[in-house]
Amino acid sequence: MDHFEDGARLLAPLRDVDPDLRSGVDVTRAVKTGRRRRRSRLVVAAVGVVAVLGLSALVAPGLVSGLRENPPATGLADPTLFDMRSFPLQVGTAGGYKPLMYSVMRVKASVSLVRTDGRPGTGEVSMYPRTRFQPDPAAAGFPAAQPPIEGRRVFWMPGEATPTLVMEYGTDRWVQVTIEDDQPDLRNRVYHVAESVAFTSADVQLPFTISPTEAGLPSNLLEIQNTVPLSPPETSVVKLSFEPLGRTPQVTITATPQAPSITTNEVINGHAAAVSPGEIILRDVEGYSFKLHVDTPLEDFGADRLKALAATIDLVPGGWTNAPVR
Structure with a gap:
């Protein structure tokens, strides 16, 4: 199995629903759906990337470049949008879990977790704008507030199959912490993970830019992912959508600092490439390899567009x- 096949498992989007800004998607329902199907994917990821995991007990400014205080998002013109040039929260190693990957979208920022001992067991810390995720602590059946964390209100979500904690941040954000595992005292572990959350921003770090406009393909930037450690990341991912084309095709671009052993069959912009239906691998671009993969039916995008x-x-x-899109 080559490193791209490993990477496909590691870097598969860690959600099953990509909230679209115009769709009115129910993010609360999407979160539940994603959790039910996330475990098997992250177990593989935990095995495949042990070598790149290395945060200390708490995230410190020296570990991440561009680290800065991230004030609550009050008074913003549009609080539903995250700034996709940075990750708005950091997560330390706590409760027996550590960060695996950081992801930011316009309506969700998340950190996927794996166990520190490398055994099966996964989790996620997610931040949502209040306009997209609104737990109602005043509703009947909602558990009483837990001891606050750094003065922030904390509640357990009712009716969840796995312990799920929500923490208020400012007036515009909710943070959700959940773990799927068979370890004892999961509630205590979830609470300790929540205690490790730091509301500081770290710049997204990408070694490349891409220009859909130059290719004649107007697009939207959907998501950016960086593996841990963040400075610099071992692997980077950019996900784009192409609204005017068919059924909104999406393309994922994965950059890895190594050249795979593959058979190439074309040359693209001076670089040897392996071209197959729905996928292109640029084998060696000054020490990096790039994989472009169409995430929706190929007929909605086309091989020539992917090459361009x-x-x-x-x-x-x-x-x-x-800022990867130029």
Whole structure:
């Protein structure tokens, strides 16, 4: 199995529903759906990336570049949108779990967790705008508030199959912490993970830019993912959607600092490439390999469009960027 096959397991989107800004999707329901199907994917990820996991007990500014205080999002013109140039929260190692991957979308920011001992057991810390996720602590049957964390209100979500804690942040955000595992005292572990959450931002770090506009393909930036450690990440992912084309095709671009042993069959913008239906791998772009994968039916996107998009990939000279789409 080559590193891209491993990466596909590691970097498969850690949700089953991508909230669309215009869809009115029920994020609370989507969260529940994602949790039911997340466990098997993250177990594989826990095995595949042990070598790149390395945060200390609490995230410190020295571990992440661009770390800064992230005040509550009050008074914003549109509080439903996250700034996709940074991750708005950090999670430490606590309760026997540690961060695996950071992800930011416009309506959700999340950190996936794995056990520190490498055994099966996964979790997620997610932040939502209040306009998209609104637990109602005043509702009948909602458990009483737990001891506050750093002065923030904390509640257990009722009716959940696994312990799920929600924590209020400012007036515009809710944070949700959940763990799926068979370890004892899961509630205590979830609470300790919540205690490790730091509301500081860290810049997204991507070694490349891409230009759908140059390829004649207007797009929306859906999601950015970085593996731990964040500075620099071992693997980076950018996910784009192409609204005007058919049934909204999506393309995932994965960058990894190694060249796989693959057979190439074309040359794209001077780089040897393995081209197959719905997928292109640029084998070696100055030490990086890039995989472009169409996440929706290929007929909605087309091989020529994918090649045109791949031809616009450029490495950032001598550094990183938090704005991958140019």
